[in-house]
Amino acid sequence: xxxALGNIEMLLEAxxxxxxxxxxxxxxxxxxxxxxxxxxxxxxxEGFQGASMQQICAEASMSPGALYRYFVSKEAIIEEIxxxxxxxxxxxxxxxxxxxxxxxxMVFGAMTHIRFVHETDACALIAQFxxxxxxxxxxxxxxxxxxxxxxxxxxxxxxAALDRGEIEPLFELETLVPAMMSxxxxxxxxxxPANGVALDKVETVVRxxxxxxxxxxxKAA
Amino acid sequence: xxxALGNIEMLLEAxxxxxxxxxxxxxxxxxxxxxxxxxxxxxxxEGFQGASMQQICAEASMSPGALYRYFVSKEAIIEEIxxxxxxxxxxxxxxxxxxxxxxxxMVFGAMTHIRFVHETDACALIAQFxxxxxxxxxxxxxxxxxxxxxxxxxxxxxxAALDRGEIEPLFELETLVPAMMSxxxxxxxxxxPANGVALDKVETVVRxxxxxxxxxxxKAA
DNA sequence: TGACCGAGAATGATCGCTCGCATAAATTGA
DNA sequence: TCAATTTATGCGAGCGATCATTCTCGGTCA
Numbered sequence: 001x002x003x004a005l006g007n008i009e010m011l012l013e014a015x016x017x018x019x020x021x022x023x024x025x026x027x028x029x030x031x032x033x034x035x036x037x038x039x040x041x042x043x044x045x046e047g048f049q050g051a052s053m054q055q056i057c058a059e060a061s062m063s064p065g066a067l068y069r070y071f072v073s074k075e076a077i078i079e080e081i082x083x084x085x086x087x088x089x090x091x092x093x094x095x096x097x098x099x100x101x102x103x104x105x106m107v108f109g110a111m112t113h114i115r116f117v118h119e120t121d122a123c124a125l126i127a128q129f130x131x132x133x134x135x136x137x138x139x140x141x142x143x144x145x146x147x148x149x150x151x152x153x154x155x156x157x158x159x160a161a162l163d164r165g166e167i168e169p170l171f172e173l174e175t176l177v178p179a180m181m182s183x184x185x186x187x188x189x190x191x192x193p194a195n196g197v198a199l200d201k202v203e204t205v206v207r208x209x210x211x212x213x214x215x216x217x218x219k220a221a
Numbered sequence: 222x223x224x225a226l227g228n229i230e231m232l233l234e235a236x237x238x239x240x241x242x243x244x245x246x247x248x249x250x251x252x253x254x255x256x257x258x259x260x261x262x263x264x265x266x267e268g269f270q271g272a273s274m275q276q277i278c279a280e281a282s283m284s285p286g287a288l289y290r291y292f293v294s295k296e297a298i299i300e301e302i303x304x305x306x307x308x309x310x311x312x313x314x315x316x317x318x319x320x321x322x323x324x325x326x327m328v329f330g331a332m333t334h335i336r337f338v339h340e341t342d343a344c345a346l347i348a349q350f351x352x353x354x355x356x357x358x359x360x361x362x363x364x365x366x367x368x369x370x371x372x373x374x375x376x377x378x379x380x381a382a383l384d385r386g387e388i389e390p391l392f393e394l395e396t397l398v399p400a401m402m403s404x405x406x407x408x409x410x411x412x413x414p415a416n417g418v419a420l421d422k423v424e425t426v427v428r429x430x431x432x433x434x435x436x437x438x439x440k441a442a
Numbered sequence: 443t444g445a446c447c448g449a450g451a452a453t454g455a456t457c458g459c460t461c462g463c464a465t466a467a468a469t470t471g472a
Numbered sequence: 473t474c475a476a477t478t479t480a481t482g483c484g485a486g487c488g489a490t491c492a493t494t495c496t497c498g499g500t501c502a
Binding site: 044045046047048049050123124127128130131132133134135170171174175176178179181182183184185186187189190192195196197198201202204205208209211212213 | 265266267268269270271344345348349351352353354355356391392395396397399400402403404405406407408410411413416417418419422423425426429430432433434
Binding site for chain 3: 245248252283284285286287288290
């Protein structure tokens with residue numbers, strides 16, 4: 001799995017290139033990220049409840065005593081991973097909102113997500129989160145909030161297009177949006193690109209679905 | 222969760238109505254089903270690894286010693302639940318194959334599945350299985366075999382319609398079928414009907430997707 | 443009578459997590 | 473500038489709880 005190492009790489013560069021020692025805060029951030037990456041690897045491989053703290057410690061080359069300086073519990077690690085994923089998604093959606101053509105915007109949003117899940121091998125991890133969300137109160141809260149937020153953004157984006165007369169949706173957006181989200185999720189979470197369906201074909205499918213649901217009127221230039 | 226109690230009800234009827242005692246084999250089948258139902262309840266609530274054998278025993282009103290007379294391990298219970306679900310799906314698909322109009326057949330197949338997941342609250346359990354399939358070798362094998370089987374049936378069903386010239390699919394069925402399966406799975410596993418999208422609207426969405434993917438030519442009477 | 447069944451305590455392993463202690467880094471005082 | 477002191481960090485044995493599973497033994501049918 002690829003990891004979100006941007007910050008860490010910057011920090012390591014600082015240490016290597018400038019020869020300067022890391023500040024306490026920088027070191028701390030580095031350790032936190034190390035734990036998160038190790039946890040993601042273990043969770044994807046063993047599941048949430050299947051991955052033991054000992055395994056995570058081993059993966060992070062760290063003792064339990066050290067790890068617990070950074071996270072108060074296993075649950076806290078899970079929650080932080082959720083929160084980070086949520087921040088990622090918000091960035092992607094913000095980019096979608098800049099697209100003029102609403103069908104292209106939706107296809108872009110969907111494909112960005114699908115490509116991300118494929119490229120980071122996030123499939124297994126997502127399955128674990130989905131399962132955990134049906135079980136743990138705190139994870140479910142995070143998950144549902146995130147879904148509601150994404151739904152809100154789509155509603156706003158499509159609502160504006162509807163007001164401009166660019167689309168004639170199959171029916172009310174309030175029910176269409178959850179349906180479209182489920183469809184995109186189905187494609188992403190099954191990692192279609194890894195199952196013999198090339199990315200450009202996936203995009204054709206997504207665009208076909210969007211067009212048939214939104215029925216663009218061609219009023220946009 | 223509603224349970225597949227057909228056989229049990231028959232057995233209980235036999236005991237109550239006819240006043241006859243159950244044979245050993247009948248009693249055994251009854252106990253096995255009791256364990257499976259208890260396990261499904263616990264797995265859906267706590268997850269696979271989260272549900273303890275003690276909890277399953279309590280749910281089934283049975284001691285560990287008794288339970289282990291019927292299943293050699295926790296894993297064996299999981300596998301039997303998978304196998305039963307697989308048998309269920311096969312029945313539904315067989316019914317689909319009897320439908321003449323291929324679009325209606327696909328909609329029927331999809332909606333049967335979606336309705337089943339909704340009515341039996343199988344959502345949580347499915348999420349747990351999906352997660353476990355990324356983890357456990359034996360569960361993954363069962364899951365993948367099942368997927369491949371379903372894919373084969375769809376391919377055969379749609380292939381025949383293609384040969385008859387009833388559809389002009391978006392592209393080759395080998396890639397279209399997995400895409401359609403992912404989409405149906407996304408809708409079912411999110412339990413759209415429980416999230417404010419009425420069943421008839423779900424059906425409209427499914428039919429719209431099918432039509433836009435398969436593009437029926439209207440050659441069928 | 444003999445095969446089967448059920449109960450529930452017991453088993454060793456493993457769980458998430460804590461604690462005491464050593465070391466390293468930052469801060470202070472002169 | 474450099475001990476002295478405080479603070480942060482790391483280690484890993486060890487804690488009580490809980491895990492899946494087994495064992496023993498007494499009861500129940502055919």
